[in-house]
Amino acid sequence: xxxxxxxxxxxxxxxxxxxxxxxxxxxxxxxxxxxxxxxxxxxxxxxxxxxxxxxxxxxxxxxxxxxxxxxxxxxxxxxxxxxxxxxxxxxxxxxxxxxxxxxxxxxxxxxxxxxxxxxxxxxxxxxxxxxxxxxxxxxxxxxxxxxxxxxxxxxxxxxxxxxxxxxxxxxxxxxxxxxxxxxxxxxxxxxxxxxxxxxxxxxxxxxxxxxxxxxxxxxxxxxxxxxxxxxxxxxxxxxxxxxxxxxxxxxx
Amino acid sequence: xxxxxxxxxxxxxxxxxxxxxxxxxxxxxxxxxxxxxxxxxxxxxxxxxxxxxxxxxxxxxxxxxxxxxxxxxxxxxxxxxxxxxxxxxxxxxxxxxxxxxxxxxxxxxxxxxxxxxxxxxxxxxxxxxxxxxxxxxxxxxxxxxxxxxxxxxxxxxxxxxxxxxxxxxxxxxxxxxxxxxxxxxxxxxxxxxxxxxxxxxxxxxxxxxxxxxxxxxxxxxxxxxxxxxxxxxxxxxxxxxxxxxxxxxxxx
DNA sequence: CCCTCCTTGTGCACTCGCTCACAAGCGCGC
DNA sequence: GCGCGCTTGTGAGCGAGTGCACAAGGAGGG
Numbered sequence: 245x246x247x248x249x250x251x252x253x254x255x256x257x258x259x260x261x262x263x264x265x266x267x268x269x270x271x272x273x274x275x276x277x278x279x280x281x282x283x284x285x286x287x288x289x290x291x292x293x294x295x296x297x298x299x300x301x302x303x304x305x306x307x308x309x310x311x312x313x314x315x316x317x318x319x320x321x322x323x324x325x326x327x328x329x330x331x332x333x334x335x336x337x338x339x340x341x342x343x344x345x346x347x348x349x350x351x352x353x354x355x356x357x358x359x360x361x362x363x364x365x366x367x368x369x370x371x372x373x374x375x376x377x378x379x380x381x382x383x384x385x386x387x388x389x390x391x392x393x394x395x396x397x398x399x400x401x402x403x404x405x406x407x408x409x410x411x412x413x414x415x416x417x418x419x420x421x422x423x424x425x426x427x428x429x430x431x432x433x434x435x436x437x438x439x440x441x442x443x444x445x446x447x448x449x450x451x452x453x454x455x456x457x458x459x460x461x462x463x464x465x466x467x468x469x470x471x472x473x474x475x476x477x478x479x480x481x482x483x484x485x486x487x488x489x490x491x492x493x494x495x496x
Numbered sequence: 497x498x499x500x501x502x503x504x505x506x507x508x509x510x511x512x513x514x515x516x517x518x519x520x521x522x523x524x525x526x527x528x529x530x531x532x533x534x535x536x537x538x539x540x541x542x543x544x545x546x547x548x549x550x551x552x553x554x555x556x557x558x559x560x561x562x563x564x565x566x567x568x569x570x571x572x573x574x575x576x577x578x579x580x581x582x583x584x585x586x587x588x589x590x591x592x593x594x595x596x597x598x599x600x601x602x603x604x605x606x607x608x609x610x611x612x613x614x615x616x617x618x619x620x621x622x623x624x625x626x627x628x629x630x631x632x633x634x635x636x637x638x639x640x641x642x643x644x645x646x647x648x649x650x651x652x653x654x655x656x657x658x659x660x661x662x663x664x665x666x667x668x669x670x671x672x673x674x675x676x677x678x679x680x681x682x683x684x685x686x687x688x689x690x691x692x693x694x695x696x697x698x699x700x701x702x703x704x705x706x707x708x709x710x711x712x713x714x715x716x717x718x719x720x721x722x723x724x725x726x727x728x729x730x731x732x733x734x735x736x737x738x739x740x741x742x743x744x745x746x747x748x
Numbered sequence: 749c750c751c752t753c754c755t756t757g758t759g760c761a762c763t764c765g766c767t768c769a770c771a772a773g774c775g776c777g778c
Numbered sequence: 779g780c781g782c783g784c785t786t787g788t789g790a791g792c793g794a795g796t797g798c799a800c801a802a803g804g805a806g807g808g
Contacts, residue, residue: 268709269699287785288786294686296686296687303785303786303787304765304766307788314774315774315785316774318786332712340704347602350603352700357684357700357701363701401711402704402711426711428707432609442710444703452590452654452680454696455679456584456586456588456615456678457517457583458678459654515795515796539756540755552796552797553796555755555758556757556796559758563756566756569805570755570756
């Protein structure tokens with residue numbers, strides 16, 4: 245791993261395309277799996293398979309980070325894992341605040357998949373005074389008027405909006421005013437943020453509508469279901485053993 | 497996504513680009529808002545503003561559906577609403593099955609935003625026999641081995657995977673084998689489906705990692721927070737009234 | 749009936765991302 | 779030491795999506 249050819253400066257080596265950034269977490273996840281199997285080297289082809297993308301894309305994506313592979317051999321799993329972690333900021337602690345502790349907010353607070361990657365729920369905030377003081381997963385719900393102090397004192401960098409749609413913009417404004425620069429919006433509403441603030445949105449209803457669009461073009465929901473010609477029997481034969489596996493594994 | 501949008505030549509007037517399909521739900525939502533205000537006509541510019549996109553894009557997107565506008569006037573709100581509803585299949589009933597009734601599955605089952613658009617939770621399925629029989633939001637949890645009958649009898653067309661990652665592929669196979677052709681995957685795992693089955697995924701951890709990537713490039717989480725030069729005071733002045741509004745509106 | 753105003757619909761140029769194909773380069777065996 | 783096989787890294791071509799700018803064309807007033 246000799247130093248990168250070209251500018252070996254502490255800043256960004258190259259500009260990483262947005263599409264690549266969105267795939268880095270997939271590679272990260274695949275690499276964690278591989279590392280757990282005590283495998284020390286992985287090819288772009290194998291990594292592509294595990295991440296559900298194509299091999300050329302993997303190579304090009306990884307080349308944006310630097311020349312971390314060895315021709316004829318592949319990528320060192322641990323080293324690549326470290327590089328991607330560093331690039332994504334997964335070596336740090338990222339305190340997160342959840343605004344709106346309804347169904348979704350509670351589910352997010354209880355979700356165990358975050359902490360492992362360094363995303364730690366550091367605050368639960370709600371405007372409903374009846375909810376304030378209640379605990380969810382060991383964390384007390386706090387009033388939204390305390391947001392500025394909470395954000396400042398706990399160094400909160402990411403805010404999640406899990407409120408009804410009609411207050412999403414107000415909540416976003418409050419988060420921005422408090423100093424939050426990254427927002428993940430779960431409310432089904434268009435939310436604008438000023439320059440310098442990142443916003444991503446997750447909208448379940450939209451995903452369903454996209455699915456229903458394509459399902460319509462397949463013959464609609466009422467049409468008689470004919471087996472897909474390819475692979476139907478394979479899947480069906482795997483059904484029994486699938487059930488066995490599920491009973492052990494699926495904890496919800 | 498796995499299925500190519502262009503393949504079915506069953507009477508589609510034009511092929512609608514995938515990017516446009518993904519925006520139709522935004523227009524739909526904006527139009528519903530407009531219709532509630534008793535406004536009968538809307539321009540592409542106004543619609544763009546409400547949907548959070550650019551006006552030329554709105555016009556091009558809508559032109560794929562047909563020439564539904566009137567030059568010099570705009571679009572008829574009710575008519576356009578009807579056309580988009582029809583295109584997205586929102587005039588129909590779409591029974592949905594949720595597999596995996598943990599935190600996320602329960603939150604999805606309780607979420608009220610679906611039914612209004614025709615997406616009705618018709619089944620809750622889990623592999624854990626201790627959960628079977630319990631009710632969530634008035635719907636009993638059923639054993640996963642009953643999935644084939646459930647899907648067939650209730651005409652279920654969409655399946656949501658809300659299980660742990662390591663069983664997501666098995667659950668997807670079971671859904672496909674049972675006849676489901678549209679899947680929304682919430683499990684943080686790569687899931688492959690055969691041709692003819694649509695799959696979309698929602699991964700909260702990935703969204704957070706993307707946010708943290710960009711936040712790192714802004715100066716990182718530990719840096720002292722300096723107010724954004726532009727607009728900071730405006731936002732802050734709006735803070736008090738924002739709180740007032742929130743107390744009335746935010747029900748969580 | 750015509751003219752003007754307004755907004756739609758779209759041709760065009762540009763950017764971004766994807767895929768292919770292949771040269772470059774590393775390790776290993778002979 | 780040398781070639782051989784394997785895998786990376788990347789240049790080039792291509793297709794999708796975006797935004798501009800403008801022609802096309804209703805509506806309404808004079």
